[in-house]
Amino acid sequence: MTPFGYVRAADRIDAVARAGTGARFLGGGTNLVDLLRQNVEQANELVDVSRLDGAIRESDGGGLLIDASVRNAALAAHPLVRRRYPVLARALLAGASAQIRNMATVGGNILQRTRCMYFYDVDGARCNKRQPGTGCDALGGFNRYHAILGASDQCVATHPSDMCVALAMLDAVIHLSGPDGARSVPLTDFHVLPNATPHVETVLNAGELITGVELPPPSDAITHSEYRKVRDRSSYAFALISVAGGLALADGRVTEARIALGGVAAKPWRATRAETALVGKAPTRDAILAAIHEELVGARPLSGNAFKIGLAERTVVAVLAALAGARA
Amino acid sequence: MSIRVNGTEVSPPDDARVSLLDLLREHLHLTGTKKGCDQGACGACTVLLDGNRVLSCLTLAVQAEGSYVRTIEGVADEGGDLHMLQQAFIEHDGLQCGYCTPGQICSAIAMAEELRRGDPSYVTLDIAAGPPGVTRAEIRERMSGNLCRCGAHNGIVEAIEDMLAETLA
Numbered sequence: 187m188t189p190f191g192y193v194r195a196a197d198r199i200d201a202v203a204r205a206g207t208g209a210r211f212l213g214g215g216t217n218l219v220d221l222l223r224q225n226v227e228q229a230n231e232l233v234d235v236s237r238l239d240g241a242i243r244e245s246d247g248g249g250l251l252i253d254a255s256v257r258n259a260a261l262a263a264h265p266l267v268r269r270r271y272p273v274l275a276r277a278l279l280a281g282a283s284a285q286i287r288n289m290a291t292v293g294g295n296i297l298q299r300t301r302c303m304y305f306y307d308v309d310g311a312r313c314n315k316r317q318p319g320t321g322c323d324a325l326g327g328f329n330r331y332h333a334i335l336g337a338s339d340q341c342v343a344t345h346p347s348d349m350c351v352a353l354a355m356l357d358a359v360i361h362l363s364g365p366d367g368a369r370s371v372p373l374t375d376f377h378v379l380p381n382a383t384p385h386v387e388t389v390l391n392a393g394e395l396i397t398g399v400e401l402p403p404p405s406d407a408i409t410h411s412e413y414r415k416v417r418d419r420s421s422y423a424f425a426l427i428s429v430a431g432g433l434a435l436a437d438g439r440v441t442e443a444r445i446a447l448g449g450v451a452a453k454p455w456r457a458t459r460a461e462t463a464l465v466g467k468a469p470t471r472d473a474i475l476a477a478i479h480e481e482l483v484g485a486r487p488l489s490g491n492a493f494k495i496g497l498a499e500r501t502v503v504a505v506l507a508a509l510a511g512a513r514a
Numbered sequence: 515m516s517i518r519v520n521g522t523e524v525s526p527p528d529d530a531r532v533s534l535l536d537l538l539r540e541h542l543h544l545t546g547t548k549k550g551c552d553q554g555a556c557g558a559c560t561v562l563l564d565g566n567r568v569l570s571c572l573t574l575a576v577q578a579e580g581s582y583v584r585t586i587e588g589v590a591d592e593g594g595d596l597h598m599l600q601q602a603f604i605e606h607d608g609l610q611c612g613y614c615t616p617g618q619i620c621s622a623i624a625m626a627e628e629l630r631r632g633d634p635s636y637v638t639l640d641i642a643a644g645p646p647g648v649t650r651a652e653i654r655e656r657m658s659g660n661l662c663r664c665g666a667h668n669g670i671v672e673a674i675e676d677m678l679a680e681t682l683a
Contacts, residue, residue, distance in 0.1 A: 285557060422659055
């Protein structure tokens, strides 16, 4: 670990002003401290934003405003989140462990980096994300956990967040503040696919800080939503496949479907094709399977993860069929 | 600003790279808190930070400035009587080698508070309503951040059940 300074930001303006060259914002540290210790990343200064105001409040439009420094555990336990956005509470609780959820912030969760083991293996592996142009050892290596959608011949890493899969499904908006002012970006546009530049993971500009996340008012398909995570052990493991799903019905037919997938791509994958295919249909298992199949026809599995296509299909069917059954 | 560790005021380290875990073990010689993986995967280093369970290996000591850290050394009462959970671990054989035990105990003490507040877990069926009380499934899920390579999990769960039966009754 290279030496670095540490300073606590007094407020957001102070934080942005301090974000000079080589400085990094520090949230809970659950990912960044590890990356610094492994020498995957280096910093000359950490600007601690984890103690900035962390409020959760209703927005004027009936949605929810969540400050970036809110801890994952506090967000999952919040009464409004549990009642109106159950998919978000369950996704948060599916992630990491209770200890890590007490530390990790919302902003840090969005910016956490892939858990691809070749990305972490500084001394032993080639990685275009860590060191552009060196190659990708995951392509011909152990790629059971890697992407089936949106990958490139440069990088097949997945985004590890559970929370972000729920945020993608909810049409959450990320609020940013930087040297050039404030702006907002839909979460589904915030992370980018690897293409030829896998080291570029988001649309965040240099020195920009995530200040908060805004959720829309809860529609019927949002209040009736669930998150299911499939992994190699039943707790405290990253997803092989995860599904955030929500369903609204009228007269036995789907009026609104919301589906996002985790563990399949470098970003949380909003399954818009599947959603469109389901609207107007009766939510039978066959109809759900046909819809998600339409989303996954473009999937390109690697040597070790072809199983993910069927697993994603079955998990989507399980989640949506359960939601339909509960509403019947 | 200082860090309060089990009631004693301690200065933060000059080097910002020092983890809270290394501050406890190497600087303060409080070696009850254990270093397992040092990368947030095992839970052996769990301590209580302002009452919440956290991983001291992924916490920079400077981040704990102004906070109260409670470690396994601060769990028994001042007279030296064991915490009821420490006693329950002994009675239920909740350990073999004992390396994960300080983390397990700190973790479970905070978990009891989370249950008392009604916080849901991933296995809580009705997220809005909260946990249906103390079940083994809830305990196991809530303690999944603390690994035990000896496989003493059954004894650990029984010890925690004992504590919860007394404190949540």
